[in-house]
Amino acid sequence: MAQTSVSSSLPKTCKAGVVINEGPDFKLAVEDVPVPEPGPNDVLIKLNTTGICYSDIHYMLCDLPIPPMSSFGVRSPGHEGAGIVVALGSNVTNWKIGDRAGIKPAYDACFDCELCWAGKETYCDQSPQIGLQFPGSYQQYVLSPARYTQRIPEGVDDFIAGPIMCSGSTIYCSIKESGLRPGDWAVLPGAGGGVGHMGVQLARAMGMRVVGVDGGEEKRELCMRLGCEAFVDFTEVEDVAGEVVGICDGKGAHGVFVTAMSKEAYASAPLMCRVGGKVMCIGLPPTGTAFAGADPLLFVGKNLTVMGTKVGSLLDTTKALEFAARGHMKPIYEVFPLTKMPDAVEKLRSGKVAGRLVIDFNA
Template identity: 45%
Template sequence: MEVPSECWAAVVQKNEGPNFFLEVEKVPVPIIGLSLTAPQDFRLLITTLAGPSEVLIKLNVTGLCLTDVHFMMNDWAFPKMSEMGLSCAGHEGAGVIVKIGEAVKSCKVGQRAAYGPIHSTCGLCEYCFSGKETYCQQAVYTGGTVDGTYKQYCTVPEGFVHLIPEGVSDYVAGPAMCSAGTMYSSLKESGLRAGNWAVFPGGGGGTGIQGVQLACAMGIRPVVVDTGESRRSLSLSLGAECFVDFLAEADPVKKVVEITNGGAHGVFVSAVQAYQVSLDYLGSRVGGVGTLSSSRKDIAEILDLAKRGETVTWVIGYRLTTGAHCSATGKIHLEPAVVGLSKFNEAVQRLKEGNVAGRIVVDFNLP
């Protein structure tokens, strides 16, 4: 396939921080299999040269995730994007393989593929060997420590290319890379059983709503804590047993504890604003589980939870296969809002302000 020298990208470079905005502009396409026959710009090579075991994917879509917003706001426990030499966030890409390195064996040009939150890991530690590569101390994070899917052409190590199953659209595969995988992994690791109560603070958003659906498929009873009629309607239509509006309810924690007969068995937090109060939803439940999908600097103290045998874990999406399979077989329904390149910044700002119910994706092929 013909590969251009430049592609579109939504760039945050000189304006990162609380008031960041994105500019859609042309950037160099990463190079695979470059042969040096003439003097080259060294800085350009460092930012665009890919190795022989990498694959070049032309993305058709990228999902938008609140994690992207926090990377661009610089309020997570990571170095600033500019300090890492990054300009593009994003970790939910789906498209087609257009070029492969000479050492690549398992991927072919023309195959549909997706690119998720984990760019690479060491592949040698106990976590990598046990299927928990997100805990690898050498993990490289897409859009966090390497440029992400806000750029139309991305290079991905062969072992972290996710081939898209038949029957799953790019609009589904992109978001499934992060949110469906994160929620599935969280629920699986929690040890919750059928009939247990699970609370999803921010459950009407793009990540939480997939947790609600997966919980239903596992026989777990989901309660969503969120606000707004659109999120209430979405949550209840996709399986939430109860919706607690934290703005309308005088004491949301008390209400949740009442609904769950003393406290939830598990709390699955994807909404940053809810971290400080979310574990209160466990009530007096002994052995409750709280799962956080964040590295924010101001997460509440959690050590005292050991007094009740409670467990707090941090999870970010694993592999695509489970989330995409659930989508293909109808266990979860992903019908994201779709916007074109010209609406990139507007869509991300809506996400930042909490004005998105469900998922939203940007189609690189739409104006």
């Protein structure tokens, strides 16, 4: 019988960020946890980095209409890690020790339904979430099904690859699904955030005219540096939607990509659109705090579309990584050592982040 293949001596335990007292008063602590052993069809990945995503905060706050992490026996969130394969299950033949590999939000899929066959496997009923139903990338050694582990190309380091596993893949998928074309106006509420700032770069690389919407001078500077043609500061402008429409030829945006989570961002998005415009729902507000829509007369009169998109597929993530390898997308990030992971989580929770926060497991 084939045996599990393991790189030179693996430790019995590893460091992990674990949630304590999940819910509104949660805390994150760094503790030792057992290093898992791969099953026959798994790879074991030693992560060098993980991004910190607001979805992790949602999971720890328990403010989404899904079962809590604890119901699955999971303590470590996280879903955008990058590292190397250090052990192989007995049936794994498509990976080898030392290969670079990434962890993304979807853990696996059935690959035996029309959604999987159509490249929409993240919507598959049998597509569980890592960092929710399985221990996530806040843990340095994590398991991943070999058939659904993401390969990382040369020219993309782990600090760039980690955030692309979720943020970059998510916004790539949304831009693709929107059908916007070169020369179209793309507006991004939340443009200075983890998903938004990568959307600015991707939309620009695809030939779109980009308008960022966010608050504060730090985010204005970031957005303009990354390729926004204009920036609207919601802390200074009273009629944000009107300002956006004026910038976009006085007609409005072809697509509004709502990466922000606020009630105001979702309420104003349809008002920013031109006839035939699309509102793309990406940011996840806490349950019951926001509504994606407007008076039906507006939708009828302007032929508007509202569409939601999740994180991208394996192919979407590969394409996003290719943009990064060609130099068209680079996450702007602040690095924290593993010991400061609780500080990074608190900083993101407080909304004080321009770009992305990334944990260096080796610092």
